[in-house]
Amino acid sequence: MTIQTSSPTGRRLLTMYDSMLDHFGPQGWWPAQTPLEMMVGAVLTQNTNWGNVEKALGSLKKGGELTLERLHRLPVESLADAVRPAGYFNIKAQRLKNLIRFMMEAYGGDIPRMLEDESRRLRSGLLGVKGIGPETADSILLYAAFRPVFVVDTYTHRMLSRHDLADEQASYDELQAVFTDALPEDVPLFQEFHALIVRTGKEYCRKKPLCDLCPVRGVDR
DNA sequence: CACCAGGCAAGTA
DNA sequence: TACTTGCATGGT
16 A cells, blocks of 8 residues: 655655665554553553553553543552552652543543544643643553544654754654655555654664664654 | 663743 | 752653
8 A cells, every 4th residue: 555645844754754664664553452441551651661551551450440430530640550560650640630530521431432522622621631742642542532633742753853854852742743744645555654753762762873783764863 | 780661741041 | 930859650
């Protein structure tokens, strides 16, 4: 399958995408069995290694707490204890409670209904939750609600600025626009692209900043 | 020992 | 608007 693009930026982005895909293969994000697990994981992974998030999610699953009703009833102190391995556990427990309350109050606890809501309304609702910022909200939109929004993270920022596709001090919205202005609204593409940026950033951008090994030419130069 | 991980909010000027 | 700081465990 070939992605259609008309702009030079779009072709450049797709070249980077192809290089990363060839090198690492499909990443298959998001690693979750249910939309709720995806959303909980999105909060837990904020500035945190995914391995630690898996420990926290495993703890919740083992206790049978990974349902909306159980999380709603679970005391925040107990929730904090369960998500301890993910770090920032007091903050994240409260943020999860905030998200759960939002789903209960705005959608009556009906997750499928929430995920079918209009994109802008859902996004602004999520951003109104204390602890849900633009990356977490967009991750939920892309990987749980399957909306064509591009997720921007620190690796995305680093990659675009090093390729001179964005300013070093570009805002979240500006970085997001680089992708959405140049690429078609393709959900599977956006899902895989973001995952590959993270995968590539982990491998090369910090520990091994070597251009000749990087699948994306020009990164870390 | 230092450094970092798939952010975010609150405080300051 | 544009910085700075706190939050915290676990791996390298």
